Amino acid sequence: MTALPYDSAALERCARQIASAGRDLAALGWTPATSSNFSMRLDDRHAAVTVSGRDKGRLDTGDVMVVDLDGRPVATAHRPSAETALHTQIYRRFPTAGAVLHTHSRVQSVASRLYAGEGRVRFEGWELQKAIAGYTTHESVLDLPVFPNTQAMDELVGRVDAWLDAGTPLYGYLIDGHGIYTWGVDMAETRRHLEAFEFLLACELDLRRLSR
Numbered sequence: 001m002t003a004l005p006y007d008s009a010a011l012e013r014c015a016r017q018i019a020s021a022g023r024d025l026a027a028l029g030w031t032p033a034t035s036s037n038f039s040m041r042l043d044d045r046h047a048a049v050t051v052s053g054r055d056k057g058r059l060d061t062g063d064v065m066v067v068d069l070d071g072r073p074v075a076t077a078h079r080p081s082a083e084t085a086l087h088t089q090i091y092r093r094f095p096t097a098g099a100v101l102h103t104h105s106r107v108q109s110v111a112s113r114l115y116a117g118e119g120r121v122r123f124e125g126w127e128l129q130k131a132i133a134g135y136t137t138h139e140s141v142l143d144l145p146v147f148p149n150t151q152a153m154d155e156l157v158g159r160v161d162a163w164l165d166a167g168t169p170l171y172g173y174l175i176d177g178h179g180i181y182t183w184g185v186d187m188a189e190t191r192r193h194l195e196a197f198e199f200l201l202a203c204e205l206d207l208r209r210l211s212r
């Protein structure tokens with residue numbers, strides 16, 4: 001029997017955290033109809049990612065598999081998330097990233113449509129901007145870009161690369177008519193970022209509604 005190229009105990013620990021996040025996010029209604037995908041970094045060369053098409057609110061550890069950082073399955077016949085390339089890109093581009101969460105809440109989906117024309121949602125003056133790592137005051141500008149949706153993952157990867165190559169800060173992004181991606185050093189920070197973006201987007205949508 002050949003040895004696995006990753007630590008199977010680490011995979012088990014990550015899979016438990018991913019399943020737990022999935023239960024909580026599904027309970028909030030942010031992962032409808034098998035949508036959404038989650039991952040955690042295993043080591044310098046591998047990530048644990050959800051198997052494609054699974055109900056993200058009922059994940060078991062067997063619903064999480066290993067890919068290399070080019071998105072290729074490792075030691076499994078399972079098919080990884082259709083959006084794996086967006087996860088592995090984050091691990092390649094951000095060496096400190098330890099987890100990536102992608103969800104499809106109504107707030108995220110509606111906001112992505114509303115702000116697609118502007119190409120970003122700009123948050124200014126909200127205390128909750130401080131929930132994003134590195135933000136210490138509400139007197140800051142936090143941009144969440146909105147990229148066009150496509151089934152071609154390499155196009156999306158290219159847009160994210162272009163944004164990063166321009167030197168613009170990036171803590172998450174929306175995909176038009178689709179959902180949000182965000183990440184952090186570990187699952188706890190990533191969940192905090194996701195909750196913060198959800199709250200900030202909901203506030204911006206409320207303001208739009210109320211100021212008509």
Ligand SMILES: CSCCC(=O)C(=O)COP(=O)(O)O
Pocket residue numbers: 033034035036037050051052053054080081082083102
């Ligand atoms: C039914 S949702 C369509 C695909 C999607 O956007 C998603 O987040 C889930 O895809 P996966 O392959 O990761 O299950």
Ligand SMILES: [Zn+2]
Pocket residue numbers: 035036037083102104178179
């Ligand atoms: Zn999706």
